[in-house]
Amino acid sequence: MKKHFILFLFVGLLIMKAQTGTTQNKISQEVIQIGNTAQYHTRSLGENVFVFDPQMDIKAIQALIDTLYQRQQPRTAEFSTKRYALLFKPGSYALDLKLGYYMQVLGLGDSPEDVIINGALISRGQKNGNVTCNFWRSVENLTIIPSTDSAIIWGVSQAAPMRRVHIKGDIQLHDNGWASGGFLADSKVDGTVFAGTQQQWFSRNNEFGKFEGGQWNMLFVGVNNAPADKWPDNPVTVIKTTPVIREKPFLIYNHPGFAVNVPQLKENSTGISWANGFEQVGMLPFTGFYIIKPETDDSESINARLKEGKNLLFTPGIYLIDKSLKVKRHGTVIMGIGMATLVSTKGNALLEISDVDGVSICGLIFDAGKISSETLVRVGETDSKKDHAAKPTFLYDVFFRVGGSSEGSAKSCLIINSNNVYVDHTWLWRADHGNGVGWDKNKCANGLIVNGGHVTIYGLFNEHFQEYQTLWNGNFGKVYFYQSELPYDPPTVDAWKHDGKGGCASYKVADKVTSHEAWGLGIYCDFYAAPIIVDNAIETPLNLEKNIHRKVILWLNGNKESKILSILNGKGGGVDASNKNAKME
Helix, strand or coil: CHHHHHHHHHHHHHHHHHHCCCCCCCCCHHHHCCCCCHHHHHHCCCCCEEEECCCCCHHHHHHHHHHHHHHHCCHHHCCCCCCEEEEECCEEECCEEECCCCEEEEECCCCHHHEEEEEEEEECCCHHHCCCCCCCEEEEEEEEEECCCCCEEECCCCCCCEEEEEECCCEECCCCCCECCCEEECCEEEEEEEEECECEEEEECCEEEEEEECCCEEEEECCECCCCCCCCCCCEEEECCEEEEECCCEEEEECCEEEEECCCEEEEECCCCCECECCCCCEEEHHHEEEECCCCCCHHHHHHHHHCCCEEEECCCEEEECCCEEECCCCCEEEECCCCEEEECCCCCCEEECCCCCCEEEEEEEECCCCCECCCEEECCCCCCCCCCCCCEEEEEEEEEECECCCCCECEEEEECCCCEEEEEEEEEECCCCECCCCCCCCCCEEEEECCCCCEEEEEEEECCCCCCEEECCCCEEEEEEEEECCCCCCCCHHHEECCEECCCCEEECCCCCCEEEEEEEEEEEECCCCCEEEEEEECCHHHHHHEEEEEEEEEEECCCCEEEEEECCECCCECCCCCEEEEC
């Protein structure tokens, strides 16, 4: 009864403070501790992590969720400094889950079936249902039984993953307005997935009752009951199996406390990983993790724990990092919850991973700082040569920002030097709106540079950089789904030229590369200032043209004289103000 009273009292006080016009946002540490066992009371997951169990007062939990949503849903919260994680122990809850910016919902069961939400899942749009800026939120590892036929509205765009979720009904991926992309993996939808106005969407290892809608570029890999592939009449590409994947590590709660499950590596898989239960072959005890908090930790303390051989769990918050975090131990797991954000403060990289086996990086936002960095995350040293095929490194839900949240610059966001690296969902974003934004302000040449061999990416969102968005120098690379807007803001034609060519291709495979393959590439332009003319959306060696499958380019808006002349190496037609869409097999 005491814990129910504390939570109820907190919500009441919060409402009273709001009514009297106070602006206090700090949430009582007492409430955060509810649901944590005494064993972990002194190593709390932080003041912005809420751990719920089914015995708590459901009305009080709902009031808390509603309060956070009201705070984090408005467009003014897009660059908020607040971060929240809502964790649910196994059991059933009658709740409407509402997610705004920097909110993450996590079930703590071995299987999504262990946490049941009877109610709704809501991520709504702004004016006219526009969800094109509904970023930085996620839901994972639970089952939702919708209370009505339209209870599941997951209106999102980039950096808003849904994983390990069972929807016992229908789900709508839009809010009846503009929507510009999303990521869905290892999930089951019993009913229909209504894509509607979603311009692009990537689905991997799912099971659907039915999938309907979508506008420009919809890619399905290893999905049971994917829609019919009738390119170019519809925007759908279907690849039957996922070649290699290890699902994202996830938090669980079982007595005596928390742990982390690391799923097995799978080859040629289809459908969900949890259809027949989950084997805890990779369970890591929480004692092996160092719990990082923004109010107590810095680069020095974090690096010290890495040297001790600890895994890391970043709790929600913003971390000012003045020295690169060095990962040198094979098998290291680094997790962020609640959209934990790392910011470079001295022109340093934020994370550097040595050329070692089996590292997992999960759920972090990496921000450039005022002093320009060479790169924000580096995987492997420049001369990395080791074969990691048996124990590859994985990056899951890693998001990069140059400007937008605050002033920042870098030469690149992510450099992959190691071999056998897999990226399972990333958004690399040179900001087109927000703080510190402008051609001469948030400078960044490239989003992604790949130098390693056998690098595979599932769901690559990469946009607005000032040279090539993606530069691929390694052999045997593969990309499944690519979404890219060229920079909006080149101020003059001369400001965006190179080697006698107009603009820069979005997707560049270097001339020295002999093996590369990609599926489902969507590239778009909106040059609002100068009449920019881009020669090619994609450039590859001539002998690799046949390996770039299903390409679409669009002219969205902007200067009426701007245009993209061709899809690939001068082939495939172009787009301009009068001819806005071009496709190529």
